[in-house]
Amino acid sequence: MKVVLQNLTKIFPSRNKKANEEVVAVNDFTFEIPDGKLIGLLGPSGCGKSTTLYMISGLQKPSGGRIFFGDDDVTELSAENRGVGLVFQNYALYPHMTVKQNILFPLQNLKGEDKLEKDVMLDRAYQAAKLVQIDELMERKPSELSGGQQQRVAIARALVKMPKVLLLDEPLSNLDARLRLQTREEIRRIQKETGITTIFVTHDQEEAMSISDMIVVMKLGVVQQIGAPQDVYDDPTNLFVAKFLGTPPINVFEGEVKAGKLYLDDVAVLDVPGVEDQPVYAGIRPEGFIPDAFGPMICNLSGVDVMGRDVSLVTTHPASLNPVVRSIVDADAAKNATGLTVSYSLKPHKVFLFNKETEARVYFEVK
Amino acid sequence: MVESKHKWKAWLYLAPAIALLLVFTVWPIFNTLRMAFWEDYSIMKDLGGRLDFKFGIKNFVKVINYQGFKDCLVNTLLLTVLTVPISTLLALLIAVCLNAIKPLQRLLQTIFFLPYVTNSIAIGMVFEAMFNIVGYKTPEESIGIINTVLGVFGVDPINWINAGSSYWANIAVLVIYIVWNALPFKILILLGGLQSINKQYYDAAKIDSTPRVRVFTKITVPLLSPMLAYVVITGFIGGFKEYSSIVGIFGDDMQAVGGESLNTMVGYIYDALGNQEGRASAAALILFAIIFVVTMINLYVSKKKTHY
């Protein structure tokens, strides 16, 4: 089932009545989520991603705009009538019920023609449990499970009624690092197996990039960019998106474009044809640096971080807005970096220019 | 050196409490037991220097065989069995409703707590006035505000508490008053419990299209069960010790004029003071035993039914 958001807006009235300041949690969000895809809503805390999720679930009412499931306008439907599955950040497993009772719970709520026979319900519950590999734990209480197991129960409970849309609110944030890696693969696998349109919210860009078919980057209630993870990474539309995606993060410099050349600290480092003369922010991905004895960009070397196959050179540059400039180069190239400085030439497609006032992307022709 | 000084000081701080507790708490435990088994003990004989009481269970036998005590026991049981479920269910209903509204919640919460900060004798007298028929025989005179209100709904005037009123009418008035009086504490505890239930369980239930009734029986009540158990147990204990509500409405005689006695076990104990301390002690021990057994049953049941 595809999900369409049309000019979706959520405004919270101010807590302080006198101040009369409204908080715009989500502003004019329009997006069509294709059927059967896994979508990551990504952004720093307070960016409106959870609010968007809750509006899709029906737990919160939008202040404006419409929500469609398929061709049906469900904006006015409350959560009970939307048929979505939601996995809460803290799982919200009923503490007084066993795993089995928790998973059966949504099925027991079906009425009318959808009402199921008891053994059919049990069957479905065991299928869902098997899918998330917790069928051994059916008689336990949630308090007797580990965080990862509770997480799986929560997913099984959300899946058992075969929802049209599955929503996951920060599903991995309460797990430790190893479990997080494992569980996100799991979520990917379950989503592929069931083919249910899935939307999940996270503040962790790595997590979103690794499993999503598409990601939506949000900031202060406004959608910044939507696209496949790699596309967004390779082609950010503004400085915020560029900075938000990627580890180590992108290096940002203050610079100027003059006569088709990018100047950093008054040194021309790259040809940027087709750009008018203007002051810019230049973002350079860590993998965009090529150690080159004759390269135009000279940085002061302050350290080397060995990361195995690759090496991260920690340097400083006068035009950099960050305290250090990190580049990732292969280990062989790094062997030469022994002096006080290191010279680079730049990969043009790893360099992004942004207007200094609007922070919007300024495109140049890459040869 | 410092250590020993410390120990000495600790006992100094505790001295007043311990002295008073020894006289008014510890000694009574032993003495009440002793008096209960001293046949026909009374303080008059004690003060007169007669301490040759026989040891035995005669006090208990007398108390149990005494019709007045049986009546008190029946009254107490009846009031407890009627008021605890009614007040608990009503309090649960009010607490759940209060928890489901937003505007006026605090105001209503305060109003529902009001009966707690009252003097049960004083407000008992107000209830007495409300049920009282001033001039039943003459149509110009009041039949009591309660009867007037019931009259609006077509109910004939009832003789609630006046001379010639029936036992069950008396009990009905008492049940109404005791429930009215018991609600605030129960609402306070239950509402506190409801507010501490994580709202996410309700969101999860909503997502799963859970009907209201099922949310109540499958989520609210189980998650509230520790509080419910607490309210029921304290309710039973309070019910068995019912006394001043009855004095409030029916006065020291604890009965309507010419009516059946509405005395309770605690009332029986107090009435026996002054001349029959032996029997009072025996009755108190019986009361203690009943409360103890009922509390244990309650705890056992609630352990099986509560979920934490």
Added chain:
Amino acid sequence: MTNQATLTEKNIQKVSSHQKVVKIIVQALLYAFLGIMALIIVFPFYWMIISSLKSTPEYRLAVPTLFPKEIMWGNYAEAFTAANLGRLFLNTVIVGVVSTVLSLVITVLSAFAFARLEFKGKNTLFAALLATMMIPGELFTITNYVTVTKFGWIDRYVVLIVPFLVSVFYIYLLRQNFMQIPNELYLAAKVDGTTDLKYLWKVMIPLSLPTLISITILKMMGAWNSYVWPRLVTTKDNMRLITNGLRDAFTDMSGQANIPVQMAAVTVVSIPLFLVFIFLRKYIMKGVSRSGIKG
């Protein structure tokens, strides 16, 4: 698939308008129910106050008036003399204040010893104290009645004050509160040469003030509402407390009693409680939710 999968456009409109109607009806029912219950709860207070201001003939009208036609303040003057409220009020204040102050001192000292000092048998002693809380008060009352009779305390203030000075529950409550204060503060004070008493006075008491206020209010309310014990241990009417006077003065059940005066007396007794409640609601509700003990 589930029922939602089969929704058609018409269906959705029906469901969404249905859910709106249900929501409004449910809210209306909630407020109606709560409103009626609140009315029932408040009505006795309302009736008490308006009745206390009516003349006897007006009170006895077959069709009751909801507000007195003529306000009879005189009922209050009459109530004071009829129930000897002045003297009993004085008694109650004396007993209430003295017993509250003494009780607070004893409670604070004991709670401090249990919370901060180390001595042999501390835990055993504390457990024994808690165990006494299970025994119903009536069991103590009998022997205490015998004891105070033997002491010759009948008809003296001391009999109304001393037997109830120590409350194990209050000691327990305050000890829990004291325990929450970090031990480092105590050790730091010791290093600085602060005496125990000074530490208690300067640090622990200010930090536990809310609990102490709760205890004070509940103790005062206890004195104000006590009925049974004063009735047992006093033979003279003018040594009793206010609740006794209230009940004893108006026991005429013949239907001819002057109810407005009676209601005036009841109002006089109830008003101070309301005032305390209005201004100190927070402390009362907090104390009560932890204790469940009335008075």
